[in-house]
Amino acid sequence: xxxxxxxxxxxxxxxxxxxxxxxxxxxxxxxxxxxxxxxxxxxxxxxxxxxxxxxxxxxxxxxxxxxxxxxxxxxxxxxxxxxxxxxxxxxxxxxxxxxxxxxxxxxxxxxx
Amino acid sequence: xxxxxxxxxxxxxxxxxxxxxxxxxxxxxxxxxxxxxxxxxxxxxxxxxxxxxxxxxxxxxxxxxxxxxxxxxxxxxxxxxxxxxxxxxxxxxxxxxxxxxxxxxxxxxxxxx
Numbered sequence: 001x002x003x004x005x006x007x008x009x010x011x012x013x014x015x016x017x018x019x020x021x022x023x024x025x026x027x028x029x030x031x032x033x034x035x036x037x038x039x040x041x042x043x044x045x046x047x048x049x050x051x052x053x054x055x056x057x058x059x060x061x062x063x064x065x066x067x068x069x070x071x072x073x074x075x076x077x078x079x080x081x082x083x084x085x086x087x088x089x090x091x092x093x094x095x096x097x098x099x100x101x102x103x104x105x106x107x108x109x110x111x112x
Numbered sequence: 113x114x115x116x117x118x119x120x121x122x123x124x125x126x127x128x129x130x131x132x133x134x135x136x137x138x139x140x141x142x143x144x145x146x147x148x149x150x151x152x153x154x155x156x157x158x159x160x161x162x163x164x165x166x167x168x169x170x171x172x173x174x175x176x177x178x179x180x181x182x183x184x185x186x187x188x189x190x191x192x193x194x195x196x197x198x199x200x201x202x203x204x205x206x207x208x209x210x211x212x213x214x215x216x217x218x219x220x221x222x223x224x225x
């Protein structure tokens with residue numbers, strides 16, 4: 001988890017509420033990604049960014065927005081939380097040739 | 113589309129026994145392959161990766177994996193398991209989205225004393 005921080009560690013939301021999951025890195029890596037982890041499904045890519053100002057959708061983007069205004073930060077926004085978004089969310093960073101990848105410690109989100 | 117299967121949801125071994133965790137992938141080109149380990153309540157730690165070259169890859173904590181193109185497999189092995197190896201293990205392949213990965217569903221390893 002070196003160099004990648006995620007806040008908060010835990011969050012409980014009510015259906016319809018919005019919130020932002022924070023991800024920050026201090027390793028100056030270009031690539032940042034958000035995954036969600038659900039039992040029996042491994043990790044699935046939500047959104048990713050290949051550099052500041054550039055973002056794109058992954059496998060399961062619906063209900064989430066991202067932006068990348070700086071190299072260091074890659075926040076994930078839930079616009080209107082739904083129970084289906086109850087999950088553990090991981091931010092990941094990697095360098096250009098993927099030879100170094102790091103995952104953050106995760107945010108456990110519960111939507112009631 | 114790329115996919116990864118891990119046929120074993122849960123494996124239990126005795127401490128000191130050997131271990132093999134299976135991983136099969138579907139990928140159109142030469143894949144980049146990875147094994148990660150996740151301890152309870154923790155993030156993911158990279159164990160090892162295969163990009164090219166020698167098909168037997170050594171990783172951290174005494175793990176190794178062998179890439180077999182003919183079988184589309186990348187199985188993880190360890191000759192003698194320690195109680196601290198109890199965790200969930202994920203196999204991953206480079207996905208369509210460049211720097212990102214497609215993960216298998218994971219195999220949970222339990223170690224008996």
